[in-house]
Amino acid sequence: MTVIECYEKIGGDYENVMSRLKNEALVKRFLPMFLSDPSFRELTDALENDDVGTAFRAAHTLKGVTANLSLARLNSAAVEITEMLRAEELLRAKEYFPNVKEAYDKTFEAIEQLTHEMP
Amino acid sequence: MKEMSLGKKRTVLVVEDDLINREILSAILSDSYTVLQAENGKAGLEILESGGKEISLILLDIQMPVMNGYEFLDAIGQIPSFRSIPIIITTSSNATDDEIKCLENGASDFVSKPYNPDIILRRVGSMIRLREASSVINRVERDSVTGLYSRDFFYINSENILSASTQIEYDIFCCEIMSLKMLQDRHGKAKTEKLLIGITKALEDNFGSDSLYGKLSDNTFSVLTAHKSKENYESISENLRNAVKNMSIPDTVLHFSAYPCVDNSIPAPSLCNRALTALDEAKFQFGRQFAEFNSEFKDKYARRHAILGYMETAIKENQFKVYYQPKFSLGEEKVGGAEALVRWTHPELGFISPGEFIPLFESSGFITELDFYVAEQTCKDLREWIDAGKPSVPVSCNLSRADFSHPALAETIVGIADKYSIPHEMLHIEVTESAYTDNMQAFLDTVQKLHKAGFCIELDDFGAGYSSLTVLSEMDIDILKLDMYFARNMGLPKQDLILKHIFSIAQKLNIDVVAEGVETKEQSDAFRSMGCTYIQGYYYSKPLPKTQFEEYLINN
Numbered sequence: 001m002t003v004i005e006c007y008e009k010i011g012g013d014y015e016n017v018m019s020r021l022k023n024e025a026l027v028k029r030f031l032p033m034f035l036s037d038p039s040f041r042e043l044t045d046a047l048e049n050d051d052v053g054t055a056f057r058a059a060h061t062l063k064g065v066t067a068n069l070s071l072a073r074l075n076s077a078a079v080e081i082t083e084m085l086r087a088e089e090l091l092r093a094k095e096y097f098p099n100v101k102e103a104y105d106k107t108f109e110a111i112e113q114l115t116h117e118m119p
Numbered sequence: 120m121k122e123m124s125l126g127k128k129r130t131v132l133v134v135e136d137d138l139i140n141r142e143i144l145s146a147i148l149s150d151s152y153t154v155l156q157a158e159n160g161k162a163g164l165e166i167l168e169s170g171g172k173e174i175s176l177i178l179l180d181i182q183m184p185v186m187n188g189y190e191f192l193d194a195i196g197q198i199p200s201f202r203s204i205p206i207i208i209t210t211s212s213n214a215t216d217d218e219i220k221c222l223e224n225g226a227s228d229f230v231s232k233p234y235n236p237d238i239i240l241r242r243v244g245s246m247i248r249l250r251e252a253s254s255v256i257n258r259v260e261r262d263s264v265t266g267l268y269s270r271d272f273f274y275i276n277s278e279n280i281l282s283a284s285t286q287i288e289y290d291i292f293c294c295e296i297m298s299l300k301m302l303q304d305r306h307g308k309a310k311t312e313k314l315l316i317g318i319t320k321a322l323e324d325n326f327g328s329d330s331l332y333g334k335l336s337d338n339t340f341s342v343l344t345a346h347k348s349k350e351n352y353e354s355i356s357e358n359l360r361n362a363v364k365n366m367s368i369p370d371t372v373l374h375f376s377a378y379p380c381v382d383n384s385i386p387a388p389s390l391c392n393r394a395l396t397a398l399d400e401a402k403f404q405f406g407r408q409f410a411e412f413n414s415e416f417k418d419k420y421a422r423r424h425a426i427l428g429y430m431e432t433a434i435k436e437n438q439f440k441v442y443y444q445p446k447f448s449l450g451e452e453k454v455g456g457a458e459a460l461v462r463w464t465h466p467e468l469g470f471i472s473p474g475e476f477i478p479l480f481e482s483s484g485f486i487t488e489l490d491f492y493v494a495e496q497t498c499k500d501l502r503e504w505i506d507a508g509k510p511s512v513p514v515s516c517n518l519s520r521a522d523f524s525h526p527a528l529a530e531t532i533v534g535i536a537d538k539y540s541i542p543h544e545m546l547h548i549e550v551t552e553s554a555y556t557d558n559m560q561a562f563l564d565t566v567q568k569l570h571k572a573g574f575c576i577e578l579d580d581f582g583a584g585y586s587s588l589t590v591l592s593e594m595d596i597d598i599l600k601l602d603m604y605f606a607r608n609m610g611l612p613k614q615d616l617i618l619k620h621i622f623s624i625a626q627k628l629n630i631d632v633v634a635e636g637v638e639t640k641e642q643s644d645a646f647r648s649m650g651c652t653y654i655q656g657y658y659y660s661k662p663l664p665k666t667q668f669e670e671y672l673i674n675n
Contacts, residue, residue, distance in 0.1 A: 017233075020235050020236060022236070030143060033142065037138065037139055039137060054184075056182075057182045060211065061136060061137045061140075061182065063232075064232045065140055067211065067232045068139065068143050068232055068234055069139070
């Protein structure tokens with residue numbers, strides 16, 4: 001799988017990330033780091049514990065990281081849930097969470113595959 | 120200046136909780152800077168306190184565990200030696216309130232995620248240059264002339280008082296001397312020092328021994344005092360004005376402001392900034408001597424924030440337009456040149472006056488990019504006119520005082536002119552005297568380089584504020600632009616005498632003179648009789664958009 005194919009598969013914006021970071025080597029360096037990024041797990045845990053403050057911060061971080069990597073589909077889900085948590089609407093956020101999870105799982109899977117195929 | 124930017128690598132501290140964001144920032148910055156990383160505010164503070172490296176700039180995230188961005192800003196505000204480090208906030212673009220709060224709490228600028236390396240490098244570079252060029256070391260405890268606390272010590276003592284008292288409400292009062300440098304030039308050092316001591320005594324007479332006094336800058340005094348009514352401040356202001364009349368320089372002009380019932384949860388520098396914001400209000404409204412900070416100023420912060428947030432897109436989307444104001448040549452009785460002026464109409468905010476956005480861009484460093492943009496547009500237009508066989512005249516572009524901290528200013532201007540193969544004599548460069556007072560040597564060197572490269576140098580706003588005739592002998596000036604003040608006050612006997620002398624000196628030095636702000640035939644005729652070379656102003660034409668200017672050139 002090429003980096004472009006990976007971005008296509010997960011609804012990322014390859015052109016955008018390349019227009020900013022300029023070279024694919026950098027993108028390839030950062031993408032695998034996403035696999036160990038703790039913000040999604042922190043979001044999951046905080047929602048389970050009804051900890052709105054921590055959940056907001058984790059969602060906010062996830063939003064920043066996905067924006068920086070131009071993971072557009074996951075980013076828009078992160079944006080949505082961040083705003084719900086900013087408004088402390090915990091129930092709505094929990095209801096919405098499966099959308100974030102779905103996008104995250106897809107993204108994770110594709111990046112994992114890409115990483116395995118890297119030389 | 121050059122050695123400074125080509126010399127040792129500067130150190131930038133990135134405070135951000137997420138590893139990927141941190142690494143991306145580091146990757147962007149590491150070619151040009153040594154990058155230190157901290158995963159939260161506390162770790163960042165520890166790096167600062169360990170003092171191993173001198174930090175030139177901090178990039179700060181707001182949402183972080185352990186110690187968030189606000190707590191970090193607050194902590195840094197408490198430590199005088201860290202206060203001067205510029206801080207750029209990294210945000211996600213839609214949390215406007217957070218950004219405003221940060222700007223109010225001592226941050227200098229913000230960049231939004233996703234990171235764009237070009238923007239980040241430019242912002243970081245210009246912010247560091249700006250701070251290094253204008254850095255004032257303020258580490259002594261007391262001002263040597265007045266004995267008052269220096270700025271940073273006034274801050275610390277204010278904060279101590281504010282945090283210790285829960286009962287009393289405090290105000291910050293500021294007093295500023297207008298054109299102090301000019302007074303010093305005219306009356307000498309001894310009289311100026313006497314004046315400063317006199318004002319100190321007058322302040323102490325009015326506020327008493329239980330207030331705290333400081334000197335925020337050369338010409339600004341500050342007082343932390345128990346809350347007083349607006350009427351009370353107005354009468355104190357009146358007292359101070361009267362007191363000055365008996366001092367060593369009786370015609371000194373003072374302005375006053377207060378921030379009443381200060382919010383003691385925010386750091387002292389921000390408190391003083393609020394009082395100073397109100398001071399600007401008092402300064403720019405004629406006849407007003409005192410102004411208070413109130414909730415309206417909140418809107419000003421918000422607007423300032425909006426304007427700074429829009430500037431990058433504005434340049435990308437060509438929202439800035441170059442207008443040309445003709446300079447009428449009195450000898451040839453036709454248009455002899457023009458000045459390129461920038462105009463900005465924002466899709467949402469509408470027309471924004473250059474008087475509003477230029478000072479903001481000067482403080483953020485963005486002005487340099489805008490000045491280059493205007494120079495480039497001008498060269499493009501000149502090239503088009505020449506190629507199409509249309510009439511063309513030399514056009515002058517402005518360089519802000521802030522541009523002179525750019526290490527390759529002259530080279531960049533030459534580069535832009537040469538990119539469009541514009542003969543250098545077709546492009547004039549306007550500079551102001553204020554740039555000269557900021558950093559004399561860098562300014563003179565750059566001007567000399569530009570002059571040697573064949574550009575005409577125009578000295579703008581001559582006669583406004585701190586004007587010195589010595590600048591005429593030290594600088595390679597070709598054209599002197601008289602401030603519009605002279606046109607407005609035409610006919611006052613003293614002024615006419617001064618003008619005659621300026622014209623005779625200019626003639627002897629072989630310098631052409633442009634009168635600006637000329638609105639009537641009478642003013643134009645008066646300048647003509649004094650030997651003025653060019654007239655610029657509404658009497659001949661207002662600034663015109665490109666196509667209208669082309670028509671104007673054909674008809675005139």
